[in-house]
Amino acid sequence: MSGAHVEPLTKNRAGRPRQPKNWRNPTLLAITIGFVVATAWSWNFIDMTLLTLFGGLSDLGNLLVYMFPPIFDNFPEALRATIETIWMALIGTTIAVVLSVPLAFLAARNTSPHPLVFAVARGVITLTRAVPTLVLAAVFSISLGIGPFPGIVALGLHSVGMIGKLFTEAIESTEFAPREAVLSTGAGKWQTILATIIPQIIPSCIGTALYRLDINLRESAVLGFVGAGGVGFLIQTELRGLDYQRAISAVSVIFITITLIELISTRLRASIIGDHLSTPTKQNARSLARVARDQRLIEAAISTRRLTPPWIYERILRVGTGLMFLSLLVVALFTIDMPIISAYKYGDDLVRSIGRLYPPDFTFARAELIQGMLETTAIGFTATLLGLVIAIPLGILSARNIILRRSVILLSRGVLLLIRGLPELIVAVLFVAAMGLGPVPGTLALTIGTATFMAKLIGDALEEVQEAPREGVSATGATRVQEFISAVLPQALPNLVSQTLYMLDVNLRSSTVLGIVGGGGIGFLLLGSIRVLDEATVGAIIITIFLLVYAIELLGTFVRWMVE
Amino acid sequence: MQDSSTSGADPLISLTGVSKRFPNGTLALDNVDLSIPRGQLLSLIGLSGSGKSTLMRHLNGLHRPTSGVVNVMGVEVSSASNRQLRGVRKNIGFVFQQFGLVGRATCLENVLTGALGRLNGPRYGVWSYPKQLRSEAFDHLERVGLVNQAYQRADTLSGGQMQRVAIARSLMQQPQIMLADEPVASLDPESSAQVLDLLLKVAVEEQMTVIVTLHQVELALGWATRIVGLRDGRVVLDRDATTLKQEDAMEVYQRVDKSLDPDVSRQPDASGVTQRAVQVAP
Structure with a gap:
C-alpha cells in the first residue's frame, strides 16, 4: 500500500527546516570567478582601456557632426x-x-x-x-x-x-x-x-x-x-x-x-x-458597446439557428x-x-x-581562425560587462515602483525604446565608420544593444518584486536607498543573474557576425573567405561558429539550471 | 452495425481473462471476465486506482490488454487494426471526468468533433463541417439544454455545462454504447444529479448500453440495473442492482479489502489514506 506512506512523508517535509543546498555554492562561486576572469582577459585581449573608450566617444561625436544636417534627397x-x-x-x-x-x-x-x-x-x-x-x-x-x-x-x-x-x-x-x-x-x-x-x-x-x-x-x-x-x-x-x-x-x-x-x-x-475578447476589459463606452453588439449578434444567430458563426x-x-x-x-x-x-x-x-563547403579546411587560415574566435569571445564578454554597467542605473530609472517621478520613467523608457529601434549591426557599421576597423567599435555597438535590452529586463525584474518586504524595511525608518539595497535588490538578484547569462549567450552569437561590417571577430575572416571563394575555409569557419554557439548554449543551460 | 444484430442472448461486450500490466509494473487489471448484454445499465464501482478507468479504456481500445480478449460488437478490440478500432469507437460514446473539451473552441465546434468519425479528412472550424451536421449539432445542444451557448467558448462554461456539452458530442456519434468514466466526480452535487439524469435519459431514449464508473455507491444504486465492483484490478462484486443493498456494495470498499489483503487488517485506516492520497493527485 504505497498510499499509506504519503502522509508521513509530507509531515516530515513540512516539519523539518529546509535544507540549505550547500553543494551548489562552490559551483556558483566558480562560475562567478570564471565570469570575472574571462571578462578581465577579454578586456585585455581587445586592448580596451578607458582611454580608448573615451577616444571612441569623441570619434562618435565627430561622426555626428559630419552627419548633420542630414540630406534627404535619397x-x-x-x-x-x-x-x-x-x-x-x-x-x-x-x-x-x-x-x-x-x-x-x-x-x-x-x-x-x-x-x-x-x-x-x-x-x-x-x-x-x-x-x-x-x-x-x-x-x-x-x-x-x-x-x-x-x-x-x-x-x-x-x-x-x-x-x-x-x-x-x-x-x-x-x-x-x-x-x-x-x-x-x-x-x-x-x-x-x-x-x-x-x-x-x-x-x-x-x-x-x-x-x-x-x-x-x-x-x-x-x-x-x-x-x-x-x-x-x-x-x-x-x-x-x-x-x-x-x-x-x-x-x-x-x-x-x-x-x-x-x-x-x-x-x-x-x-x-x-483571452475572452467578448468580456469587457475596460469599462469605457466603446468596449461596452462592442460587447453589447456581440451579445445581440450571438442571440440573433441562436434564434435563427444560423449555421455559421456570427461576426x-x-x-x-x-x-x-x-x-x-x-x-x-x-x-x-x-x-x-x-x-x-x-x-x-x-x-x-x-x-x-x-x-562545396565540405570538406572544411582548418589549416589554410589556422592562425586567423584562432585569433578570430578568441576575439569574438572577448568581444562578447566585454560587451556584456560594459552593457551591464550602463544598464543597471538605466533599469532602475525605468522601474515604476522605484522611481516615483513619472517624467523620469517616461524619459528613460522612451530612450530605451528608441535605441532598441536600431539593429546592432547598423550601430556597429556607424561606429566602424567613426572609429575605423577593429574590435572596439564592434564591442561598443554590442554594449549599446546590451545596455538597452538589459535595462528593460532589469526594469521589469525590479517591478516584479514583492511589496511587503519593502514596507517592512521602510517602516524601520530606512532611507529609500537603504530600502532599495536591502529589500528590492535581493529579491531581483536571481532573475538578474540569469538575464545576464542569457545576454552573454546572445552577445557571443552576435559577435560572430560583427566582423562582417569590420567590427572585429571571426566574421571578418568569414567575409574575406567568401569574397575569394575559399569555400573550404568558409566551411571550417561555419563549423567553428556552430561549435562555439553550441558550447555556449550548453553552458548557458547548465548555469541557468544551477542558478534556479 | 450489421454484425451486432445477432440475437439478444449474445453479449454486446465481453471481456475474457483480461489482464493489464503497465510499463511501470502496476497490475491494473487482473484476469477480468465480464459480459454485458445489449441495453444494460451497468455501474462500475470501486476505489480510485481499482482499475475502473483502465477497464473502460480497454473497451474502446485506448488501452490494449497484456493478455486476454476484449470483444465489443463482434470486433476483437484487443487486437483490432486502427481502421477497425475507429469503426468500433464511432459506436461508443465516451464521457470523461475531465470533459475533454477544447476550451478555446465554441460549444458547437466541440459537439461537431463528435462527427469526425463519420467524415473523411481533417476538419477545422465550424464552416468545414457539412451544414446537415451543423444542424444536427444544434439539435444535440438543444437536447442537453445548452443551445444558447452554441457560439460561446467552452471554457466560459461551468463544469456541469461542460459535461453536458461532452454528452452532446457523444450523441453526435449516434452511439450504441455509452461509457462514462467518473462523469460527475469533478462536479458539485446539484450539477452531478443533473448530468447523471441527462445521461440516463438519453441512454434510455436511444436504447443505449451504458457503463458508468462511479465512486459514490448511492448514485450507482440509484439508477443502474447491475453493479460490478472492482478492487485491485479484480472483479469482487457482480450483482443485480435491485437485490443489492448499500451495505453489500460498501464491501467493495471495506470488508472485501481485509479478506483479500492481510496487510490491511493491521492498518485499519489504510484504505482511507489511499483514498485521500489518490484524490489529491491530479
Whole structure:
C-alpha cells in the first residue's frame, strides 16, 4: 500500500527546516570567478582601456557632426529599400513558419511518430538556430547571387530554430484530455490533431510568429551588408563613400519603420492572444458597446439557428488580421522577384553551395581562425560587462515602483525604446565608420544593444518584486536607498543573474557576425573567405561558429539550471 | 452495425481473462471476465486506482490488454487494426471526468468533433463541417439544454455545462454504447444529479448500453440495473442492482479489502489514506 506512506512523508517535509543546498555554492562561486576572469582577459585581449573608450566617444561625436544636417534627397531610394526590407522579413518569417509547423509536430514528444524522427527533427531545429542569419546569407549569396533572395532563404532557415522550438513547446504544453476524448469518438489521428491541438496552440504560435517578424525586420535591415538585399546595402554604400549626411537619413528611415512596426505588432499580439475578447476589459463606452453588439449578434444567430458563426468583434479582428497578412504577403511575393517557379533549380544550387563547403579546411587560415574566435569571445564578454554597467542605473530609472517621478520613467523608457529601434549591426557599421576597423567599435555597438535590452529586463525584474518586504524595511525608518539595497535588490538578484547569462549567450552569437561590417571577430575572416571563394575555409569557419554557439548554449543551460 | 444484430442472448461486450500490466509494473487489471448484454445499465464501482478507468479504456481500445480478449460488437478490440478500432469507437460514446473539451473552441465546434468519425479528412472550424451536421449539432445542444451557448467558448462554461456539452458530442456519434468514466466526480452535487439524469435519459431514449464508473455507491444504486465492483484490478462484486443493498456494495470498499489483503487488517485506516492520497493527485 504505497498510499499509506504519503502522509508521513509530507509531515516530515513540512516539519523539518529546509535544507540549505550547500553543494551548489562552490559551483556558483566558480562560475562567478570564471565570469570575472574571462571578462578581465577579454578586456585585455581587445586592448580596451578607458582611454580608448573615451577616444571612441569623441570619434562618435565627430561622426555626428559630419552627419548633420542630414540630406534627404535619397529618401525615395531609402524608402524603396526599407519596403524591400519589410517584404524580406515577411516572406522569410512565413517560410520559417511553414517549415516549422510540420517540424514541430515531429519534434514534440506528444505527437512525434517515432523516437528516431523525434531526434532528427530536434536536431534540425537546433542546427538551424546555430548558424547566424547573416552567415547563412553570405554563404547563399555565393550560389544564389546578389539580391534579396539569398537573404530571404537565410531568414527562413535560421528562424526555424526559434519558431520551431517555440511551436514544439506549445504543442507539448497542450492538454491531453481533449485529444483522448476526440480520439474516442472514432476520429483519426490527423483529424484529432487538427480538432484539438491546433486550436490550443494557435494563439501562442501567432505570438511567436509576430515576435520573430520583429526580430527578422532588424535582421533583414543588415542583410545588405553581405549583398543580400534590403536597406543595409544602401547604408553601407553611403558610408563607404563617406556620404554621412545621406547615410543618416537612410538610417532614420529604417529606424522609424522598425519602431513603428514594433509598436503595431505589440498591440496586435496583445489583442490576438488576449483571452475572452467578448468580456469587457475596460469599462469605457466603446468596449461596452462592442460587447453589447456581440451579445445581440450571438442571440440573433441562436434564434435563427444560423449555421455559421456570427461576426462578433473577436472574429472580425482575427479574420481581418489574417486577410491583411495574406494580402501583404501576396504583395511582397509580387514585389520581390522571388524565383519560386525555378525553385528546384535554385534548390539544387543551394544544396551544391552547401556541399562545396565540405570538406572544411582548418589549416589554410589556422592562425586567423584562432585569433578570430578568441576575439569574438572577448568581444562578447566585454560587451556584456560594459552593457551591464550602463544598464543597471538605466533599469532602475525605468522601474515604476522605484522611481516615483513619472517624467523620469517616461524619459528613460522612451530612450530605451528608441535605441532598441536600431539593429546592432547598423550601430556597429556607424561606429566602424567613426572609429575605423577593429574590435572596439564592434564591442561598443554590442554594449549599446546590451545596455538597452538589459535595462528593460532589469526594469521589469525590479517591478516584479514583492511589496511587503519593502514596507517592512521602510517602516524601520530606512532611507529609500537603504530600502532599495536591502529589500528590492535581493529579491531581483536571481532573475538578474540569469538575464545576464542569457545576454552573454546572445552577445557571443552576435559577435560572430560583427566582423562582417569590420567590427572585429571571426566574421571578418568569414567575409574575406567568401569574397575569394575559399569555400573550404568558409566551411571550417561555419563549423567553428556552430561549435562555439553550441558550447555556449550548453553552458548557458547548465548555469541557468544551477542558478534556479 | 450489421454484425451486432445477432440475437439478444449474445453479449454486446465481453471481456475474457483480461489482464493489464503497465510499463511501470502496476497490475491494473487482473484476469477480468465480464459480459454485458445489449441495453444494460451497468455501474462500475470501486476505489480510485481499482482499475475502473483502465477497464473502460480497454473497451474502446485506448488501452490494449497484456493478455486476454476484449470483444465489443463482434470486433476483437484487443487486437483490432486502427481502421477497425475507429469503426468500433464511432459506436461508443465516451464521457470523461475531465470533459475533454477544447476550451478555446465554441460549444458547437466541440459537439461537431463528435462527427469526425463519420467524415473523411481533417476538419477545422465550424464552416468545414457539412451544414446537415451543423444542424444536427444544434439539435444535440438543444437536447442537453445548452443551445444558447452554441457560439460561446467552452471554457466560459461551468463544469456541469461542460459535461453536458461532452454528452452532446457523444450523441453526435449516434452511439450504441455509452461509457462514462467518473462523469460527475469533478462536479458539485446539484450539477452531478443533473448530468447523471441527462445521461440516463438519453441512454434510455436511444436504447443505449451504458457503463458508468462511479465512486459514490448511492448514485450507482440509484439508477443502474447491475453493479460490478472492482478492487485491485479484480472483479469482487457482480450483482443485480435491485437485490443489492448499500451495505453489500460498501464491501467493495471495506470488508472485501481485509479478506483479500492481510496487510490491511493491521492498518485499519489504510484504505482511507489511499483514498485521500489518490484524490489529491491530479
